[in-house]
Amino acid sequence: MFRIFVAVSALFFSGTVHAKTPDPENWEAVVAEAKGETVYFYAWGGETRINAYINWAAGEVKERFGVTLKQVKVADTANVVSKIVAEKAAGRDENGTVDLVWINGENFVSLKEADLLLGHPWATKLPNYRFVDEEGKPTVKTDFTVPTDGLEAPWGMAKLVFFYDIARLQSPPKSMPALLEWAMDNPGRFTYPQPPDFLGSTFLKQALYELAPDPQVLMQPADDETFSRQTQPLFVFLDELHPLLWRQGRAFPQNYGTMRRLLADSEVDISFAFNPADASSAISAHELPDTVRSYVPEAGSIANSHFLAIPFNANAKAGAMVVADFLMSPEAQARKQDPNVWGDPTVLDVAALPEEDRARFDALDLGVATLPPEKLGLALPEPHASWMERLETEWARRYGAGQ
Amino acid sequence: MGAALRSRPIIPARPKLDRPRSRLIAFPITVLALLVLPVAAGLLGAALPAFGYLPVLGLEDFSLKPFVALLGAPGIGVSLALSLCAGLCTTTLAFLVVTGFVAAWHGTRVFRALRRLIAPLLAAPHAAAAFGLAFLIAPSGLLMRALSPWASGFDRPPDWLIVHDPAGLTMTAGLVVKEIPFLFLMALAALPQVEAEPRLKMARALGYGRVAAFLFAVLPPLYAQLRLPIFAIIAYACSVVDVALILGPTTPAPLAVRILEWQADPDLSLRSLAAAGALAQFVIAFLAISLWLALEWLVARIGAKLTTSGRRFRRDGFLRQLTGVTMSLSAGLVFAGLATLALWSIAGFWAFPDVWPNALTLDTWRHLGASLSRPLDNALLIAALSSFLAVVLALGALEYEARTGGTVTTRALVTLYLPLLVPQIAFLFGLDMLLVALRFDGRLLAVILAHLVFVFPYVLLSLSQPWQALDPRYALIARSLGRGADAIFWKIRLPMLARAIATATALGFAVSISLYLPTLLIGAGRWPTVTTEAVALSSGGDRRITAATALVQACLPFFAFTLAALLPALLFRRRAAMRAGG
Numbered sequence: 002m003f004r005i006f007v008a009v010s011a012l013f014f015s016g017t018v019h020a021k022t023p024d025p026e027n028w029e030a031v032v033a034e035a036k037g038e039t040v041y042f043y044a045w046g047g048e049t050r051i052n053a054y055i056n057w058a059a060g061e062v063k064e065r066f067g068v069t070l071k072q073v074k075v076a077d078t079a080n081v082v083s084k085i086v087a088e089k090a091a092g093r094d095e096n097g098t099v100d101l102v103w104i105n106g107e108n109f110v111s112l113k114e115a116d117l118l119l120g121h122p123w124a125t126k127l128p129n130y131r132f133v134d135e136e137g138k139p140t141v142k143t144d145f146t147v148p149t150d151g152l153e154a155p156w157g158m159a160k161l162v163f164f165y166d167i168a169r170l171q172s173p174p175k176s177m178p179a180l181l182e183w184a185m186d187n188p189g190r191f192t193y194p195q196p197p198d199f200l201g202s203t204f205l206k207q208a209l210y211e212l213a214p215d216p217q218v219l220m221q222p223a224d225d226e227t228f229s230r231q232t233q234p235l236f237v238f239l240d241e242l243h244p245l246l247w248r249q250g251r252a253f254p255q256n257y258g259t260m261r262r263l264l265a266d267s268e269v270d271i272s273f274a275f276n277p278a279d280a281s282s283a284i285s286a287h288e289l290p291d292t293v294r295s296y297v298p299e300a301g302s303i304a305n306s307h308f309l310a311i312p313f314n315a316n317a318k319a320g321a322m323v324v325a326d327f328l329m330s331p332e333a334q335a336r337k338q339d340p341n342v343w344g345d346p347t348v349l350d351v352a353a354l355p356e357e358d359r360a361r362f363d364a365l366d367l368g369v370a371t372l373p374p375e376k377l378g379l380a381l382p383e384p385h386a387s388w389m390e391r392l393e394t395e396w397a398r399r400y401g402a403g404q
Numbered sequence: 405m406g407a408a409l410r411s412r413p414i415i416p417a418r419p420k421l422d423r424p425r426s427r428l429i430a431f432p433i434t435v436l437a438l439l440v441l442p443v444a445a446g447l448l449g450a451a452l453p454a455f456g457y458l459p460v461l462g463l464e465d466f467s468l469k470p471f472v473a474l475l476g477a478p479g480i481g482v483s484l485a486l487s488l489c490a491g492l493c494t495t496t497l498a499f500l501v502v503t504g505f506v507a508a509w510h511g512t513r514v515f516r517a518l519r520r521l522i523a524p525l526l527a528a529p530h531a532a533a534a535f536g537l538a539f540l541i542a543p544s545g546l547l548m549r550a551l552s553p554w555a556s557g558f559d560r561p562p563d564w565l566i567v568h569d570p571a572g573l574t575m576t577a578g579l580v581v582k583e584i585p586f587l588f589l590m591a592l593a594a595l596p597q598v599e600a601e602p603r604l605k606m607a608r609a610l611g612y613g614r615v616a617a618f619l620f621a622v623l624p625p626l627y628a629q630l631r632l633p634i635f636a637i638i639a640y641a642c643s644v645v646d647v648a649l650i651l652g653p654t655t656p657a658p659l660a661v662r663i664l665e666w667q668a669d670p671d672l673s674l675r676s677l678a679a680a681g682a683l684a685q686f687v688i689a690f691l692a693i694s695l696w697l698a699l700e701w702l703v704a705r706i707g708a709k710l711t712t713s714g715r716r717f718r719r720d721g722f723l724r725q726l727t728g729v730t731m732s733l734s735a736g737l738v739f740a741g742l743a744t745l746a747l748w749s750i751a752g753f754w755a756f757p758d759v760w761p762n763a764l765t766l767d768t769w770r771h772l773g774a775s776l777s778r779p780l781d782n783a784l785l786i787a788a789l790s791s792f793l794a795v796v797l798a799l800g801a802l803e804y805e806a807r808t809g810g811t812v813t814t815r816a817l818v819t820l821y822l823p824l825l826v827p828q829i830a831f832l833f834g835l836d837m838l839l840v841a842l843r844f845d846g847r848l849l850a851v852i853l854a855h856l857v858f859v860f861p862y863v864l865l866s867l868s869q870p871w872q873a874l875d876p877r878y879a880l881i882a883r884s885l886g887r888g889a890d891a892i893f894w895k896i897r898l899p900m901l902a903r904a905i906a907t908a909t910a911l912g913f914a915v916s917i918s919l920y921l922p923t924l925l926i927g928a929g930r931w932p933t934v935t936t937e938a939v940a941l942s943s944g945g946d947r948r949i950t951a952a953t954a955l956v957q958a959c960l961p962f963f964a965f966t967l968a969a970l971l972p973a974l975l976f977r978r979r980a981a982m983r984a985g986g
Contacts, residue, residue, distance in 0.1 A: 041928075041929055041930075043929065045940070045943070046937070046940030046941060046943070047940060047941060047942070047943035047944030047945070048944045048946075049771045049772075049941065049944075049946075049949060052775065052941075053771070056775075071929075073924075073929030073932070074932070074936065074937060074940035074941070075924065075929075075940055076920075076939045076940045076942075076943035077668050077943065079667070079668035079669070079670065080668075080921070080924060080925065082670070082672070083667070083829075083833060083836075083925065084836070084925055084928070086460055086461070086672070087833060087836045087837045087840055087925075088840050089460050090458075090459070090460035090837050091837045091838075091840040091841035092841065093840050093841070093843075098845065098846055098928035098929065098930075099929075106670070107669075107670030107671065108670045110670065111670045111671065111672050115460075115461060115672060188563075189563035195654055195655070197665070197669065247563060248563060248565045248568075249563075249565075251565055251570060251655060252565055252568040252569075252570070252653070252654050252655060253654050253655065255649065255654070255945075256943075256945060257945065258943070258944050258945010258946065259945055261945060261946075262945060262947060265753075265754075265755070266544035266561055266755075266756045267544075267560045267561065267755070267756050268543070268544055268560070268561045268563075268756075286767075286946065287751070287752045287753040287754075287762075287763075287765065287767070287948070288753075288946055288948075289753075290753060290755060390671060397477075397478050397479075398478045400655065401478055401479060401655055401656055402478040402479025402482065402655065402656050
């Protein structure tokens with residue numbers, strides 16, 4: 002009986018000791034606490050380049066801060082959400098298995114709304130956050146129009162960019178109406194990933210922005226009336242486009258990986274990605290021919306950011322903060338932007354960086370198929386998350402069940 | 405082996421023994437204790453949200469709303485039909501090809517040749533075989549490249565809907581070529597137990613053709629042994645996810661894929677829809693098995709009529725050719741697919757319609773090599789321990805029954821097949837919750853336990869039929885010679901079942917190697933294996949990576965199956981009569 006009592010109280014006390022959340026405003030204390038911790042970083046593992054970059058970061062944080070960083074490679078961030086939900090349901094409020102997770106958009110919104118994230122604004126208090134470009138890159142503060150409230154640390158930028166092979170196509174269509182016209186002359190040469198794949202959904206959002214009577218409305222939550230009015234031209238467009246798609250729209254590629262493959266095999270003439278440097282990286286990995294180039298629609302294109310978040314019950318919170326801060330540092334961000342490493346655009350305001358750090362970015366060769374930042378066009382904001390949900394549901398109803 | 409022993413009646417009478425107690429009862433009890441709780445937790449975790457109960461997400465009222473939502477999901481009828489058809493068509497085709505081939509070629513050189521090919525065929529994971537098939541037969545695949553443009557006239561891939569066809573034909577084909585080796589293996593393990601040779605000789609002597617002799621005289625007892633594996637194939641093909649993702653229709657997809665999508669949706673309220681789908685999946689598997697039983701009844705009736713009709717079916721040359729060709733074709737497709745994967749794994753840029761890549765490079769393997777050594781160790785450790793444990797437990801439970809003369813516990817063990825009928829993702833949520841609550845997840849032991857939940861049914865499946873078919877009179881003779889129960893187990897049953905035991909171990913090993921979600925979720929990411937790496941890496945869609953990781957994944961089970969094929973022969977090389985069958 003006594004032993005059980007001891008065991009239970011040990012459990013209780015060890016719980017309370019860890020329950021003190023590290024405060025990034027007292028950074029030295031965070032770094033001190035982090036030393037010796039092991040951070041399990043759940044991150045999508047589908048790209049060897051990205052895994053290698055995280056591996057590099059692991060070596061750096063080990064050397065500089067004594068933090069052991071372990072990437073848990075997942076195929077789908079939803080699996081991580083499942084794990085956190087299961088832990089919450091089982092009452093494990095401490096010593097969770099996930100310390101840091103690579104996340105954005107709807108997964109973030111879900112975790113935030115279910116109170117499954119570390120519940121105070123830690124990210125904006127990280128030392129390196131002062132270099133983040135809040136003005137020029139407003140999406141670092143709002144994830145799918147939902148304020149991040151400092152619950153996730155910006156890690157990289159994404160922007161929708163289209164690719165084509167100049168060996169087969171000279172002047173690609175730069176708007177949705179032009180795309181439809183082009184598809185009439187070239188049936189079977191275009192497609193997009195099946196929503197709710199995030200890239201497929203992004204294509205729908207892009208088309209919605211270009212075709213909606215009043216794109217401003219998209220920033221507000223959708224209701225039945227605004228939704229049907231704003232999306233009416235979109236669905237007219239899709240109804241016309243689908244028979245002209247690859248496989249007559251009777252099958253869709255699953256994700257971006259398949260899109261890249263279709264372009265490489267010349268099954269389609271146009272592909273697109275959410276990373277402006279993607280084609281350059283893919284060329285160096287032998288995945289695309291070196292005649293591929295990129296362009297952005299005349300109206301601009303959808304842009305957003307991706308982030309790092311700490312779950313509510315993370316075991317190594319201080320270590321996770323140290324890692325997130327390091328990944329936000331000019332040095333780590335510059336390396337990440339190098340297309341030979343990864344090619345993911347920085348969240349920092351490069352112009353405002355100290356001379357030495359700015360030089361790191363200036364020295365980068367962005368690659369043959371990457372547009373320079375000034376040619377990337379207008380960054381369109383993500384519509385309010387409610388539009389996405391409705392769009393996906395409506396798409397599944399109209400096109401997801403066969404014709 | 406004595407000739408007298410061979411002339412036993414077709415249906416052996418189980419000797420009536422009084423039911424002595426045995427301390428071996430520890431085995432079935434351990435199995436039930438170790439596995440029933442996880443299975444129950446998994447099933448509850450899958451079922452409760454289907455009725456609207458998932459408190460952590462604020463769902464606390466029991467209702468049927470998730471089912472209403474499920475029935476309202478667009479294209480759900482087609483999804484359900486696709487799953488049901490995939491299950492039944494795959495099983496029917498695989499069964500026809502395997503029995504046809506075994507009937508027509510049993511005891512020939514061709515038969516022995518294909519028997520030797522079975523290890524690599526079985527070892528290739530379903531996903532690898534599916535990718536291989538896709539890279540081969542897609543409009544931009546290797547076959548079309550070989551024909552273009554000189555024969556086909558295409559300088560770009562034609563816009564043909566072969567892979568992902570709406571009726572799921574390619575998906576079914578992909579499943580069939582992988583289930584054929586599995587069923588063939590099960591038949592090979594069972595053949596020695598049904599004493600095919602004397603039966604065949606008798607039927608041939610009565611003037612029946614080769615195929616007819618097999619179908620009338622050997623198939624009935626053989627089929628009795630194949631029944632459980634067949635149910636497993638039905639359940640698997642109904643609920644398969646990876647093959648369906650790679651080859652299956654997308655508008656709409658089969659049910660299991662849609663469940664996965666709902667479960668993976670960032671909108672957490674869809675979890676209850678996914679749970680309702682999981683129960684529907686369960687019903688579909690059940691329905692498919694019932695339909696199969698109805699079919700079985702019908703065929704048995706027709707068979708009985710034919711058997712007594714007096715016809716001898718001597719002219720079966722065409723049937724022999726047909727079964728030989730289909731069997732070789734199906735094996736050939738898998739091998740050609742694997743070869744295509746091997747080529748992709750060393751390819752530089754490879755444009756259509758080139759038959760050969762621009763350049764060959766080891767980049768892919770170099771990238772992988774560094775990151776795979778620990779996952780390789782983990783996979784080996786987990787698979788070896790879980791398959792060994794499963795075989796020991798299964799043998800213990802079976803031996804307990806042999807000594808006590810009952811079948812009660814094995815009937816209870818049937819409940820352990822339930823996890824195979826429920827989609828893994830839905831099942832694992834409850835299991836994970838249990839282990840998290842016990843503060844047990846993330847440990848090696850927890851991962852092995854979770855693997856055991858999936859490995860044990862397959863091991864028991866492949867062991868129990870050969871075990872029960874072993875002639876009980878061997879034991880009686882040993883007993884009359886004064887040997888005790890332990891000696892009978894170690895000296896008679898174990899050696900005589902060596903092949904079946906080796907096969908079961910290899911199968912358990914292969915199942916363990918292939919598990920992705922249990923390893924990731926229950927292992928909390930602490931125990932990366934080749935499969936967790938492979939699945940994560942191939943989510944990027946790069947064909948080179950996909951190909952290389954699929955080949956790595958195939959290697960471990962390949963060695964296991966090769967070992968399983970060689971070991972019994974080596975152990976008993978002085979006892980030629982043990983090399984039964986084939």
